[in-house]
Amino acid sequence: xxxxxxxxxxxxxxxxxxxxxxxxxxxxxxxxxxxxxxxxxxxxxxxxxxxxxxxxxxxxxxxxxxxxxxxxxxxxxxxxxxxxxxxxxxxxxxxxxxxxxxxxxxxxxxxxxxxxxxxxxxxxxxxxxxxxxxxxxxxxxxxxxxxxxxxxxxxxxxxxxxxxxxxxxxxxxxxxxxxxxxxxxxxxxxxxxxxxxxxxxxxxxxxxxxxxxxxxxxxxxxxxxxxxxxxxxxxxxxxxxxxxxxxxxxxxxxxxxxxxxxxxxxxxxxxxxxxxxxxxxxxxxxxxxxxxxxxxxxxxxxxxxxxxxxxxxxxxx
Amino acid sequence: xxxxxxxxxxxxxxxxxxxxxxxxxxxxxxxxxxxxxxxxxxxxxxxxxxxxxxxxxxxxxxxxxxxxxxxxxxxxxxxxxxxxxxxxxxxxxxxxxxxxxxxxxxxxxxxxxxxxxxxxxxxxxxxxxxxxxxxxxxxxxxxxxxxxxxxxxxxxxxxxxxxxxxxxxxxxxxxxxxxxxxxxxxxxxxxxxxxxxxxxxxxxxxxxxxxxxxxxxxxxxxxxxxxxxxxxxxxxxxxxxxxxxxxxxxxxxx
Numbered sequence: 001x002x003x004x005x006x007x008x009x010x011x012x013x014x015x016x017x018x019x020x021x022x023x024x025x026x027x028x029x030x031x032x033x034x035x036x037x038x039x040x041x042x043x044x045x046x047x048x049x050x051x052x053x054x055x056x057x058x059x060x061x062x063x064x065x066x067x068x069x070x071x072x073x074x075x076x077x078x079x080x081x082x083x084x085x086x087x088x089x090x091x092x093x094x095x096x097x098x099x100x101x102x103x104x105x106x107x108x109x110x111x112x113x114x115x116x117x118x119x120x121x122x123x124x125x126x127x128x129x130x131x132x133x134x135x136x137x138x139x140x141x142x143x144x145x146x147x148x149x150x151x152x153x154x155x156x157x158x159x160x161x162x163x164x165x166x167x168x169x170x171x172x173x174x175x176x177x178x179x180x181x182x183x184x185x186x187x188x189x190x191x192x193x194x195x196x197x198x199x200x201x202x203x204x205x206x207x208x209x210x211x212x213x214x215x216x217x218x219x220x221x222x223x224x225x226x227x228x229x230x231x232x233x234x235x236x237x238x239x240x241x242x243x244x245x246x247x248x249x250x251x252x253x254x255x256x257x258x259x260x261x262x263x264x265x266x267x268x269x270x271x272x273x274x275x276x277x278x279x280x281x282x283x284x285x286x287x288x289x290x291x292x293x294x295x296x297x298x299x300x301x302x303x304x305x306x307x308x309x310x311x312x313x314x315x316x317x
Numbered sequence: 318x319x320x321x322x323x324x325x326x327x328x329x330x331x332x333x334x335x336x337x338x339x340x341x342x343x344x345x346x347x348x349x350x351x352x353x354x355x356x357x358x359x360x361x362x363x364x365x366x367x368x369x370x371x372x373x374x375x376x377x378x379x380x381x382x383x384x385x386x387x388x389x390x391x392x393x394x395x396x397x398x399x400x401x402x403x404x405x406x407x408x409x410x411x412x413x414x415x416x417x418x419x420x421x422x423x424x425x426x427x428x429x430x431x432x433x434x435x436x437x438x439x440x441x442x443x444x445x446x447x448x449x450x451x452x453x454x455x456x457x458x459x460x461x462x463x464x465x466x467x468x469x470x471x472x473x474x475x476x477x478x479x480x481x482x483x484x485x486x487x488x489x490x491x492x493x494x495x496x497x498x499x500x501x502x503x504x505x506x507x508x509x510x511x512x513x514x515x516x517x518x519x520x521x522x523x524x525x526x527x528x529x530x531x532x533x534x535x536x537x538x539x540x541x542x543x544x545x546x547x548x549x550x551x552x553x554x555x556x557x558x559x560x561x562x563x564x565x566x567x568x569x570x571x
Contacts, residue, residue: 053411053412054411054412074414078414080412084405084409086403086405087405088408088409089405090401090404092334093334097333104326105323105410105414
């Protein structure tokens, strides 16, 4: 559905040039729900804007929904839906006018646009808002209407730019269900950008992690977590931390053992199985533990291991 | 035909708020009406000095006010662009398969239609004050002002689109430019009163030719060469600015 090779974008301004996207390769199959993950400034939005025909790439090639992005942008436009982060709606229009007109922009005739509007409003639980001004909708309602705007021409491929930013937890969860339904019930391909790890984890079949303008990791959330070398074990000891570290190092399968004051950290493939062995070995050396925790790797760990940063750190300009 | 159909759709969407509350049409007219009421009478005793026929200064002043309205109304169309950019509408429309030219043409068509309606109202208001004008001339004058509206709206759209990353500069920029253009068009007082250097400066302002043409039209001098000159200037201006505006809409596209 999407095939991108060597996509780059350079911005030239008064203060020099910025390579926002440095060479992105990516593939998305039909029917996939792919999350595009990266910190602010990583090139996420720039890539998305290029794939949706809003920004001309500096170099590279891309086929989107079966059409060539550079030679047939109109072909791409007819086949994709795009819901921008900033919204899509003018406040001084009634809901149905915006939606019907959007249908007409995509070539539906008046009658078809009207029936499509009724259909979509029903589908997104907005029917009772048909005549209301956009300005009077709640954030969650407006977001659903944004999505309806992107679906009006039944695209094969839907791009969502940070779809749940600014929504309360209940609306977020409800929106996740709707996005899942688009894929499960209609076989739509969904490509969404996010900087929420829980969203990526809960929603997406596959994640693409972008950092510094290149894709640094790709895989299902589970695959990515497995690629981080095992569970994180953190122990606090009353005394003998150095010795405890040596003991831990000696046990089969442990790695990345570090000692920091009274705290010993290490990684091990199966934390639940390694723990009894570790505790026995420590007791043999008369080392007393104050506490111990085992943590399954999270996407944040994945992110940290591929970029060396936490997802929510800003990229230094 | 796709271009016409798409432009019609963009224009129809832009016209909707006006359909819902036609009174907004009158709001934009407040300023020219103030000029009509509070400034127009000052010119009455000076009618002879302007070469206004029968000393009727309204025939001189009202055509100038139409051009002023064009500068203040379609000339500020860029504010709408900035507003709709903030709400994401501009970008949403750019992702649709609408013709790129239609994205501009539809918008400026709405500005032209609006301005022609406002101008007609202003002419009627002028008539109440004592404007006597040639009817065919005034109708042609409305057509000409519609053309100017397209040109000014296209410029305003293009400037706004190019200033989106520093939109706070748009209002000061446009107000400086509009004052300059008003002063150098001779729309308030005739440039025939001006010293040579000022008259030459005004000759660099395309709208000064339009003002002259409008005055001749309202006076019924349809065959006057200034009408032809003014019309040609307006056509050239419209063609150039629409081209520029369209290119601006296409600029970032793939």
